[in-house]
Amino acid sequence: MSLEKKHHLLIIDPQNDFCDPSGSLFVPGASSDMERLAQFMHNKKTTLNRLFITLDSHHHYDIAHPSYWIHQSGADVEPFTTVTIDDIHYKRIVPRNREDRDRTYNYLCELDRMGTSHTIWPEHCLIGSWGHQIYPIIAQAIQAFQGRIHQSPTVLFKGMNPYTEHFSALSAIIPDMMDRHTQFQTMFAEELLNCDHLYIAGEALSHCVASTIQDLIRTVDCKQRSPITLLLNASSPVSGFESIVDVMLEEWSQAGIYIKDIHEVLEEE
Incomplete structure (x- = not known):
């Protein structure tokens, strides 16, 4: 039996429409977030050994558009x-x-x-479009990571049901009982949490990252399980939602979520 610790990284929606300044729903700070996250993934001190990625995936006709x-x-x-x-x-x-x-x-x-x-949001992350693609610096880091650990990432597409918003990696805001993809993703959650340390990064902190963390808090006792750490300087809020995020960060911390910048994590490795 391997005694190697399992460190997982969840990257939420690292896509051009959110991370590139020309994206339709650019999150201020996201391009810098992704640069720091890519450096974290490349760093020799990083002990990550499994990667999970979510991709916001919408049709033109969508309740959010x-x-x-x-x-x-x-x-x-x-x-x-x-x-x-x-x-x-x-x-x-x-x-x-x-x-x-x-x-x-x-x-x-x-x-x-x-x-x-x-x-209603600007039309974003249309399936097959440039905006739906992974931001290049992260795409490159993902490829390099696979070459290093000889394992492909687990990728979850969310948002394809046009009748409900799907912020969280784990469930739509209002699950459709006729569409299992909108319901709580039990298998994905179990795989994600089967680790000694889970790191979370991505966009946007105020919406998809926040909803994912809130789902995790509702699912497990974060104080009694192995650590879950939000990489704070690898995630930014949608403009105008900064004050809401400040409140949520305090709530998450009290619930047992660790909130750290990347350099703090690397110093602990």
């Missing part, structure tokens, strides 16, 4: 618009496809019961 929605007047709905239950009830903003209106209204009701709302 403007193409799904239309104003009562016939005008397009702008990115970063918040859509409410009342908007649909009073037909101020509705799905373009009439057959989707009841389903979408019920979805927004579920979000409201959860105390959250629905934001």
Whole structure:
């Protein structure tokens, strides 16, 4: 039996649309995050031996995109618009496809019961597009990592169901009972957590990274298991969500998540 410790790295959505300054939903700071993360992966001190990657993967017609929605007047709905239950009830903003209106209204009701709302984002991470591809410096680091450990990464595509947001690596915000890919990814979670140390990085800290960490906290007692560390300087929030992240970081720390910069982790190796 090998006594080698298992150190896993989860990289959340390291894609061009989030990480490249010309991406449709560029996260300020993401390109620098990815440079630091790539250096971490290349560093000889790094003891990682398994890699997990999630890729945000959307269709053009998607509940998160403007193409799904239309104003009562016939005008397009702008990115970063918040859509409410009342908007649909009073037909101020509705799905373009009439057959989707009841389903979408019920979805927004579920979000409201959860105390959250629905934001329309710029069209992003369209399957097969440049924006969907992995940011080059991370793609290169992933290839080099495979050459070093002789193992391919575990890759999870999320977001292909057009009727629900899918921020977390582990489940959609409102799982579709007819679509197992939106439900809690038990096997992925078990493989991810079967380690002596899990490191988490990626984009965006305020959304997909945050939702993943919150799912992990709900799933396991982070104080009683092997460490989970957020690489803080390898993840950034969407602009305007910085103050929310500050609150979440404190909550995660209290729940047992370690929050460290990469240089701190390397000093401990």
